[in-house]
Amino acid sequence: MSERWARAILATYRWAGAAAYPFIGGYIVWRVTKGKEERTRRHERYGRPSEPRPEGPLVWVHAASVGETIAVVGLVEHLLKSGIHVVLTTGTVTSASVAAERLGRRVIHQYVPLDLKPAVSRFLNHWAPDLAVMAESEIWPVTILELGARRVPQVLVNGRMSDRSFERWRRHPFLAEALFENLAHVVAQSEVDGERFRKLGARPVTVSGNLKVDTALPPVDEAALAGMQAAIGTRKVWAAVSTHEGEEKIAAEVHRMVRKRHPDLLTIVVPRHPERAEALAEAFADEGFDVVRRSSGGEIGPQTDIFLGDTIGEMGLYLRLTEIAFVGRSLAGEGGQNPIEPARLGTAVLSGPHVENFRDAYRRLIERGGARPVRDTRMLAGAVCLLLENEGIRRAMIAAGRSAVEEMSGALSRTLMALEPFIHPLIVKSRLQGGNGRAA
Incomplete structure (x- = not known):
């Protein structure tokens, strides 16, 4: 041409x-x-x-x-x-x-x-x-x-x-x-x-x-954070954030698998598009899970399986409730979502293999030991179990992630x-x- x-x-x-x-x-x-x-x-x-x-x-x-x-x-x-x-x-x-x-x-x-x-x-x-x-x-x-x-x-x-x-x-x-x-x-x-x-x-x-490294940390309502942390107590927690269609089902299956070893497990799911929340809540309920939606104002109880983060602008809240975060659009979707925010907020980062849109950030995080890729649902469940059960490994990943992000500033x-x-x-x-x- x-x-x-x-x-x-x-x-x-x-x-x-x-x-x-x-x-x-x-x-x-x-x-x-x-x-x-x-x-x-x-x-x-x-x-x-x-x-x-x-x-x-x-x-x-x-x-x-x-x-x-x-x-x-x-x-x-x-x-x-x-x-x-x-x-x-x-x-x-x-x-x-x-x-x-x-x-x-x-x-x-x-x-x-x-x-x-x-x-x-x-x-x-x-x-x-x-x-x-x-x-x-x-x-x-x-x-x-x-x-x-x-x-x-x-x-x-x-x-x-x-x-x-x-x-x-x-x-x-x-x-x-x-x-x-x-x-x-x-x-x-x-x-x-x-x-x-x-x-x-x-x-x-x-x-x-990446400009996203130099942004202010996402804000949080301290009162809401304190209330939810009190409600969660000593329960094991992990999160699947910025999920795309298909990955919420994967998160639910991971919850079912990990719950066999940790009956008190709480899974936080934060879909990339909150407008899908109603359908997701129904799908989780149909699978027998006890679901609480953030938008409904419901409180996390001892029987809550999945806390559905379906609000806008509260990622800072959801990530501060856990030390383990799977970042979506990387298993069921392609391209990945930004891992920098989860790493800065002190989570060990997990992702699928499809992270082309954030290749450089993931490369640095993986090289330093702040992130781990997983291939499928079973491998994700294994990684979540490993991190829940090994505080030393989890803390090392969190420190490595923060260090990698600091180097990218x-x-x-x-x-x-x-x-x-x-x-x-x-x-x-x-x-x-x-x-x-x-x-x-």
Whole structure:
């Protein structure tokens, strides 16, 4: 495929999206019925703002979901302290809740516009950002091209390129280059990610490490934590967190197997998508398990088998109730979920083999002895038993995990250094205009 054809394909994509725009309403309404959109704010997905644009320099920061939102909090706080306005977009209801919890009204939150020309153009016409910062793997063709046409610098931070995405882009090198050449800078998570972006035509590319290492520890309601710890008492506890479909069933089977050796076992299950909780609770009950849902306000009792963590923004609570955590999307799913938070909060980390999206973090944790991979349900049950019965091994894994994470720190300062050429002119502009931003 030649460069000319690549540009023709991208142009066709842009205008095909514009043609489909009038018919997209049904899709958004369907998402509202599934709880995937806020009914009163669905207009934001069409690029229609819900707040006025403040005067002065403004940076658009986009973080698709919860993990990305948490990762950019430190960067956003630096911008705010510098007197620069931030409009933060996210793509999910849960990430919007996290943004409100961590940043409040210091930022302007909007749902990200659909990657369709009318929506993106309306969004950019209103907010007129001086800089666009996208987190991790957010490669939206129309958005990138529209920002490029307006000569708005675009920087990808905490950049990640999965095996599947890399292979897909590598099959269409001219198409990849036509998009990635619009990026003013890519700040990659690892050397592997950085090299992949370079091969696809991005320039310049630097490596920062993972921003998620430099975030504040997840908050916790101390009263709720103390109450649950009292209710649990001396019972054996392990957790399966950030689980995807199929892994909750695995966790229940592990509970059944381990309970033969530890009759007082409590299993904590925290699904990645809390909206699945009702169906999960019914499935657990059908299997004969006594289930308590956090969202229902029920209390953990002596007979409780499974404590279902079906609330948003309480991972800090769930992880502080245990010293053993299986991190999901790694046995039944693919790609893995972030193990850094569990390691920082003092758990021995277990995972399946499919952790491609967090390869570098898992490599470091496994090398130091802070994480152990398992192949299947039986091996997971064996690992849970081993850690429950051997405090020395468990404590050594916890210490090794914390040490590995500490070695990975520094990503925020390296990212800010890469962003300095883009941010400094905005700081100067803000000061010249009197610094009348929300960060006062």
